[in-house]
Amino acid sequence: MPFDVLKDGVSRRTLLRGGAGLVGGAVLPMGWIAPGFADEPAMGTWPAGSQGDTVTIGAAVPRTGAYAVQGEDELKGMQLAVEHINAGNDLIKKIAPKVTKGVLGKQVKLVVADSGAKPNNAVQEQQTFINENKIIAMTGSTSSAVAVALNKFAQREKILYLVAISGSNDTTGKDCARYSFRQCFYGETAANAIGPVLVKAYGKGKKAAFMTPDYTYGHTVTKSVNEYLTKNGGWTQVTDQVSPLGTQDFSQYLTNIANSGADVIINVNWGRDAVLSVQQAKQFGLTPKMKMVIPYQIPFLAKEVGAALTEDVYAATDFWWTLEDKYPLAKMFVAEFEKKYGYKPEWGANNAYMQFAIWARMVSGAGTFYPPTVIKEYEKGEKFDSTVGEVYFRAADHQLVRPVVIVKGKAPKDMKGKEDYWEVMEVVPGEGLMQKPDAFGCKLGSYT
Amino acid sequence: MLGWGPPTFNADIYAGDAVVNWANFVSQFFNGLVLGALLALISSGLTIIYGTLGVLNLAHGAMFMLGGYAGWLAYSYSGSFIVAVIVGSLFVMLVGVLIERVVIRQFYGRPPEDQLLVTFGLGIVIVEAVRFWFGSLSKTVPPPSGLVGITPIGFMMYPTYRLALLGIIAVALIVLYVVLYRTRIGMIVRAGIEDSGMVDALGIDVYKVFMLVFGIGSMAAGFAGIVNAPVVSIAPDVGESILVQTFVVVVIGGVGSFPGAVLGGLIAGEIISITSMFNPGYSYVMLFVAMTLVLVLRPYGLLGAAGRE
Numbered sequence: 198m199p200f201d202v203l204k205d206g207v208s209r210r211t212l213l214r215g216g217a218g219l220v221g222g223a224v225l226p227m228g229w230i231a232p233g234f235a236d237e238p239a240m241g242t243w244p245a246g247s248q249g250d251t252v253t254i255g256a257a258v259p260r261t262g263a264y265a266v267q268g269e270d271e272l273k274g275m276q277l278a279v280e281h282i283n284a285g286n287d288l289i290k291k292i293a294p295k296v297t298k299g300v301l302g303k304q305v306k307l308v309v310a311d312s313g314a315k316p317n318n319a320v321q322e323q324q325t326f327i328n329e330n331k332i333i334a335m336t337g338s339t340s341s342a343v344a345v346a347l348n349k350f351a352q353r354e355k356i357l358y359l360v361a362i363s364g365s366n367d368t369t370g371k372d373c374a375r376y377s378f379r380q381c382f383y384g385e386t387a388a389n390a391i392g393p394v395l396v397k398a399y400g401k402g403k404k405a406a407f408m409t410p411d412y413t414y415g416h417t418v419t420k421s422v423n424e425y426l427t428k429n430g431g432w433t434q435v436t437d438q439v440s441p442l443g444t445q446d447f448s449q450y451l452t453n454i455a456n457s458g459a460d461v462i463i464n465v466n467w468g469r470d471a472v473l474s475v476q477q478a479k480q481f482g483l484t485p486k487m488k489m490v491i492p493y494q495i496p497f498l499a500k501e502v503g504a505a506l507t508e509d510v511y512a513a514t515d516f517w518w519t520l521e522d523k524y525p526l527a528k529m530f531v532a533e534f535e536k537k538y539g540y541k542p543e544w545g546a547n548n549a550y551m552q553f554a555i556w557a558r559m560v561s562g563a564g565t566f567y568p569p570t571v572i573k574e575y576e577k578g579e580k581f582d583s584t585v586g587e588v589y590f591r592a593a594d595h596q597l598v599r600p601v602v603i604v605k606g607k608a609p610k611d612m613k614g615k616e617d618y619w620e621v622m623e624v625v626p627g628e629g630l631m632q633k634p635d636a637f638g639c640k641l642g643s644y645t
Numbered sequence: 646m647l648g649w650g651p652p653t654f655n656a657d658i659y660a661g662d663a664v665v666n667w668a669n670f671v672s673q674f675f676n677g678l679v680l681g682a683l684l685a686l687i688s689s690g691l692t693i694i695y696g697t698l699g700v701l702n703l704a705h706g707a708m709f710m711l712g713g714y715a716g717w718l719a720y721s722y723s724g725s726f727i728v729a730v731i732v733g734s735l736f737v738m739l740v741g742v743l744i745e746r747v748v749i750r751q752f753y754g755r756p757p758e759d760q761l762l763v764t765f766g767l768g769i770v771i772v773e774a775v776r777f778w779f780g781s782l783s784k785t786v787p788p789p790s791g792l793v794g795i796t797p798i799g800f801m802m803y804p805t806y807r808l809a810l811l812g813i814i815a816v817a818l819i820v821l822y823v824v825l826y827r828t829r830i831g832m833i834v835r836a837g838i839e840d841s842g843m844v845d846a847l848g849i850d851v852y853k854v855f856m857l858v859f860g861i862g863s864m865a866a867g868f869a870g871i872v873n874a875p876v877v878s879i880a881p882d883v884g885e886s887i888l889v890q891t892f893v894v895v896v897i898g899g900v901g902s903f904p905g906a907v908l909g910g911l912i913a914g915e916i917i918s919i920t921s922m923f924n925p926g927y928s929y930v931m932l933f934v935a936m937t938l939v940l941v942l943r944p945y946g947l948l949g950a951a952g953r954e
Contacts, residue, residue, distance in 0.1 A: 261772075262882055265781035411926060436664050439926040443886055445877045448807070449921040449928065452676045455801060456669035469880055472783055476878060480804040482795035501783055501878075 237567045240645060241355035246331035247566040251304045254279075254553075255326030257337040257347075258361065259314035263443045264339040264468040267545045270496045271339065271361050272309060274549030277537055279307050282557050288529045291582060292551075293558030300557050301566065308332065314339055314442070314468075316346035323347065327354060333566055334359055334556060339468065339545070340442070341365030341414035344379075351376040352642050355568055359552040362545055364467075364493045366417035369596040370637025375644060376568065378575055378590065380555065381548045382601045384418035385637075386630040387492045387513040390601035392425035394511060394623065395490060399461060401430050406459035406487070407437040408450060408474055410466050414493075415439070418465045422492050435459050440470070447474045451481045461488045471495045475502050485509065496543035499606065499618035507606030507618060514602045515544040516584060517619050527584040541616045551583060555597075569644040585624070593634030595641065598627040663923050672801040673918040679807050681914020682814040683873060687887060688894040688906040689821060690865030696838035696901025697858040700749055700760045704768035705891065706884025708863045712737045712870025713879035714775055717784045726789040730871050737867025738860045745859035750852065768884075776881040788875040806875050813872050818907060821865065825903055834858055838901045893936045899949020908947055 239245075246252060256275055259268035281289040282305050285298040299305060308330050310322035319337065326332045335351060336359040338344040344363035351358035352374040360368060360379040364387070369379050382390075405426060409415040419437060426432035436457040438450035444466075451474075454462060462483065466474045471491070475498070478484045484506070491498070494514035499507040518541040521528035530550065534542040542550075558581065560566060563574040576592040588599040604619035612618065691705045702708075716733025720726065744767060752760045787793070788806035796805045825831040837844045837854050845851040870884070877883065890913065898909025916935055920928040945951050 260781075261776070262885075265776075265880075265882070266783075269781060438921075439924075441929060443882075445883060445886055446680060448676050448680065449673060449918045450925055452672045452801070452918070453664045453669060453922060453925070456666065456672055457664045469783060469882075473877055476785070477876070480795075480806070480876070482802045482804070497782065 237565070237570070238645075241568060242327060242331045242333055243355075243567055246333040247301075247303065249303075251306045252300065252566065253306045253308055253326070253330045253332045254334045254336060254359075255323050255330065255332035256307055256309045256361075257312040257319035257322045257335070257343070258309065259339055260311040262313045262315075263470055264314040266501075267339045267362065267468055267496050268312075268314070268337075270543055270545035271337070271549040273534075273538055274542070274546030275307055275336065275553060277534060277546070278550045278553030278557075279305050280537075281533070282553065286533070288526065288533055289554055289557060291526055291529070292554040293561055295561035296557050300560050301564070305557075309337075312337060312343060314343060316340075316343050319343045320346050320350050323350060327356065332356065336549070336552060337361050338363050340412070341368055341417075342412045344368045344377075345372040345413060348372055348374040348377040355645070357556070357568055357571065359556055361549055361552065363414070364418055365413040366421060366632075366637050367413050369594040370417075370639050372413075373594050373639035373641055375572060375595075375641040378552075378555075378595045378597070380552045380597045380599070381515050381544075382513065382599065382627075382630075383596075384414070384421040384493070385632050386601050386627065387418060388421035388425040389630040390623075390625040391490070391492055391511060391513040391603055392422065392429060394603050395426065395461070396430035396432075398511065399488060401432075403430065403432045403460045404435045404458055405432050405461045405463050406435055406454040406457050408447075408454075408462065408464045408466050409437055409439045410470055411439045411441050414467070415465050418493055419463070422463055422465075432461075440466070440474075442470065444470055445473060447477045448481070450474075451478055451483060454478075454487070455481060455483060459487055461490060463490045463492060465492060467493065467495050471498055472501045475506055479506055494544060494604070496545040500616075504607065504609040504612060504618055508608045510606040511622075512604050512606070512619070514604055514619075515599075516542075516547040517544070517602055517604050517621055518542060518616070519619075519621055520585065520602065520624070523621075523624070524584055524586055526582055530584045547584060555581075555583075572644060588627070591631075591634060593641075594637075594639040596631070596634075598631065600624045600627050601630060665922060668800055669922055670919070673922045674915065675798070675801070675803070677915035677918030678911065679811050679914070680918055681911035682811055682818075683869060683910075684887075684890055684894050684913050685907040685910025686814050686817055686869045687866050688891040688898065688910050689818065689903050690862035690869075691891050692895045692898070692901055692906040693825070693834065693838070693903060694859055694862035695895070697834060697841065698745075698749070698753070698855050699757075699841075700752065700764065701757070702859075702862070703761060703764040703888070704744070704771060705863075705866050706888030707768040707771040708737050708741065708866035708884070709870040709873075709887055710775065710879065710881060710884035711740060711771060712867025713786075713874045713883060714779065714784070714870075715867070716871030716874060717786050717879060720786050726786070726875075729786060729874075730868065733871030734864050734868040737870070738864035741863025741867075742856055742860040744863075745856045749859065750855070753855075768888075772881050772884070779881070781880060783878040783880040784874075785878040786871070786874040804876075810872060810876065814869075817865070817868060817872075821861075822903070824861070830854075830857065890932070893932055896936050896946060897939050899946025902946065902948040902950070905946055905948035912947075 312319040323335045334357040339362040341363040358377040366384045407419045409419045489510045491512035494512040518531045521531045559574040563570045575590045580589045603623040712733040715736040716729035719732035720729035792806040792809045795802045894909040894913045898905030917928045920931040
């Protein structure tokens with residue numbers, strides 16, 4: 198073989214470099230070779246990504262576009278979590294007891310890029326992080342379109358993906374991946390949690406107008422909510438107003454709703470789209486005559502539109518800060534977050550924090566960064582404490598089994614502080630809200 | 646509507662979505678008029694700049710956004726909507742004049758790609774600077790107190806301010822028309838659109854005209870930005886999607902044509918509104934279909950003329 202190479206006229210320099218590589222390989226420290234003996238062959242960024250004294254996580258979050266506010270929010274949760282992991286904070290230790298200062302003796306570093314909530318951007322940025330930073334895990338998404346794209350990318354690259362915000366059924370359904378894990382609630386669980394509340398509050402046989410953002414999140418949430426209400430409340434969907442992500446003026450959609458005879462508007466729009474559609478529904482006089490429902494809560498919605506517009510609005514959410522009265526870890530989280538950022542956390546930050554904390558738990562539990570072993574640690578399905586009580590991962594689709602929180606907007610006069618926007622009506626246990634693991638066609642894919 | 650059976654025409658795709666009846670048609674037609682008026686105003690700014698300077702200003706959306714923010718700032722200090730509108734428009738005009746003088750002027754002799762890149766870059770700088778100073782959380786400017794609420798207009802209830810907006814924009818367009826068609830400066834500007842070389846040859850300082858046109862064009866966007874702020878609360882990205890739509894309007898109406906921008910704006914507004922009555926998912930698709938048709942059948946746009954740059 199070397200002779201063939203020589204025959205093809207390879208320069209002496211190339212040959213020398215090759216030789217140096219061989220020699221270099223032989224004198225590498227044993228630590229590098231050891232995993233090979235433990236049946237842990239190199240894959241993705243393993244072991245290269247965890248050989249130094251730090252490990253890096255790549256975050257592609259939207260800092261521009263319709264989801265920018267929520268992207269910044271989840272970034273804050275991530276930064277707080279990284280700080281806590283590296284310092285061995287008490288809260289992190291409650292979730293991940295084996296964390297000391299850092300994970301497996303290594304400090305965690307976060308690298309961040311702006312995805313603009315666009316799948317292509319997110320994938321390209323993570324590819325850059327893999328090449329340049331040898332990241333050992335990826336995160337970030339406020340759009341399920343991004344989450345689904347990163348699911349596929351994670352599976353291909355064999356790098357863990359910690360889903361940030363993603364409400365589509367598909368993320369742990371037909372587009373699920375062995376390398377991806379979701380902490381937050383989603384369309385089906387939102388529908389089954391908020392559905393009974395709506396039927397009880399507004400009665401049977403109501404007419405619902407849906408407002409749906411035109412991508413996987415919007416369509417799956419609308420479908421799940423509509424199915425629940427049709428089947429269990431005898432409601433009718435009188436119209437479904439599908440709008441592109443980033444719509445500014447909702448007048449034409451609201452005009453349709455005004456003429457549809459709806460009793461309730463189920464607004465699935467998210468981020469800035471939700472802010473604008475809620476404001477404009479009020480301008481058009483649709484609300485409060487028609488009741489507004491937000492099946493998938495938006496961080497900072499109430500702050501942006503004002504409490505007068507979220508009064509009496511029902512929403513399903515992952516977390517609201519007044520849960521601190523119910524869960525000790527929630528109390529710790531709210532206090533830590535407020536100390537660092539000066540305001541009460543919203544669910545995007547909580548979700549990001551929990552994802553990192555759970556990751557730290559799983560890696561330190563597995564005792565290695567080797568991805569398949571870490572994945573199997575998640576798949577054990579052990580129960581552990583979180584900011585919303587005891588939770589566990591479902592091995593079959595990598596969805597966290599967790600409660601969904603139903604909140605209702607407070608009237609401005611009932612608010613006890615300037616951030617007291619929502620009243621927690623119910624915390625619905627996760628178990629009964631979820632479909633069978635294979636109902637949405639999840640096939641996880643291989644470990645290696 | 647929800648069953649898993651074979652989809653029929655009336656099932657999955659159409660029945661749940663469409664509210665097709667005469668009342669809704671009239672409502673949507675009217676709403677399209679309001680949407681279209683706003684597009685017309687922003688597009689007229691873009692089209693006179695392109696027509697005169699030959700520069701496609703990709704920072705035009707940022708100007709729209711800037712008008713909103715400048716107005717919002719003025720509003721938070723003065724509490725007056727009128728002050729907000731005046732400050733918003735004048736500030737953007739000033740920014741426009743500065744940009745022309747400092748940046749755009751260096752690019753007249755350079756290839757169009759360079760002009761596109763530099764205005765595109767300017768747009769990013771302006772948007773991100775605003776994001777840096779004011780954050781991403783949206784800001785609201787309430788409508789003037791007399792224009793709050795809803796007005797019944799027979800076939801539907803319509804937000805009072807949006808009704809007023811129709812009038813406000815109509816007045817703005819008339820003012821722009823008078824400036825362009827009834828004043829000496831306007832005549833020079835229009836001459837510049839047809840043949841800026843000839844204007845220069847006649848001994849008129851064409852650069853001064855360019856600066857003025859860029860200022861007026863920017864002001865149209867800035868004015869639209871602040872009068873639209875009570876309708877769509879402002880955020881740094883607010884100009885992004887508007888920019889795309891105004892391009893479509895300019896192409897439909899004819900590049901460099903002020904009446905074309907107005908006509909194109911109204912057509913675009915109606916297409917978006919009426920299509921959404923049948924299926925909102927297609928309203929922007931239809932807009933681009935219309936643009937394609939115009940490009941195929943009348944390459945210079947409905948009211949455009951060959952030879953304009």
